Amino acid sequence: EAGVAQSPRYKIIEKRQSVAFWCNPISGHATLYWYQQILGQGPKLLIQFQNNGVVDDSQLPKDRFSAERLKGVDSTLKIQPAKLEDSAVYLCASSFGREEQYFGPGTRLTVT
Amino acid sequence: AQTVTQSQPEMSVQEAETVTLSCTYDTSESDYYLFWYKQPPSRQMILVIRQEAYKQQNATENRFSVNFQKAAKSFSLKISDSQLGDAAMYFCAYRSFYSGGGADGLTFGKGTHLIIQP
Numbered sequence: 001e002a003g004v005a006q007s008p009r010y011k012i013i014e015k016r017q018s019v020a021f022w023c024n025p026i027s028g029h030a031t032l033y034w035y036q037q038i039l040g041q042g043p044k045l046l047i048q049f050q051n052n053g054v055v056d057d058s059q060l061p062k063d064r065f066s067a068e069r070l071k072g073v074d075s076t077l078k079i080q081p082a083k084l085e086d087s088a089v090y091l092c093a094s095s096f097g098r099e100e101q102y103f104g105p106g107t108r109l110t111v112t
Numbered sequence: 113a114q115t116v117t118q119s120q121p122e123m124s125v126q127e128a129e130t131v132t133l134s135c136t137y138d139t140s141e142s143d144y145y146l147f148w149y150k151q152p153p154s155r156q157m158i159l160v161i162r163q164e165a166y167k168q169q170n171a172t173e174n175r176f177s178v179n180f181q182k183a184a185k186s187f188s189l190k191i192s193d194s195q196l197g198d199a200a201m202y203f204c205a206y207r208s209f210y211s212g213g214g215a216d217g218l219t220f221g222k223g224t225h226l227i228i229q230p
Contacts, residue, residue, distance in 0.1 A: 041222050042116070043203075045217030045219075048216070055213055091157065105154065105155055106155040
């Protein structure tokens with residue numbers, strides 16, 4: 001069974017530029033999560049989707065971050081414009097119902 | 113809001129020995145899940161073990177076991193017969209059992225870096 005796929009694995013941009021991350025969850029998983037992991041910290045939930053609807057985006061900085069999940073499958077997380085403090089690893093996870101969350105390999109973003 | 117605290121930034125253990133990683137949490141809920149995740153340098157989070165708060169019996173998965181003390185809000189991970197492949201960051205995480213609208217994202221601690229000495 002294929003795992004959660006994410007791309008790109010690494011991205012370096014300058015502040016005030018925009019960037020987008022892509023996630024493809026495990027087939028059949030209706031729930032998709034985006035987490036932000038700043039160096040030296042545990043992951044923090046940014047947004048949770050159930051199919052293509054948003055369940056929780058209370059910790060998403062909506063002035064610069066946006067996310068969508070078209071057709072309830074793939075998801076894209078965008079940052080525009082990026083700030084230095086956005087440097088982090090962005091993890092995508094998916095789950096079937098309320099079972100275990102399976103994580104992707106993450107995208108490491110460096111903002112200079 | 114729930115919080116998870118891991119007070120050991122780094123732990124070191126000799127290969128084949130036993131090590132215990134600590135985790136405490138704060139919640140007003142009575143039903144919830146607790147997890148230990150392993151994150152190797154590849155960054156992929158891997159579930160090690162999970163515990164349902166309503167179960168009194170401590171979870172065990174091969175060399176990994178937990179000591180769940182609900183009243184003390186403590187959830188430690190014991191790794192027996194440590195192996196070189198166990199070296200990684202270990203994160204303790206909390207998830208609500210009942211959540212409004214289906215929100216069930218994980219709340220993580222800051223992690224413990226486990227070093228295995230050969």
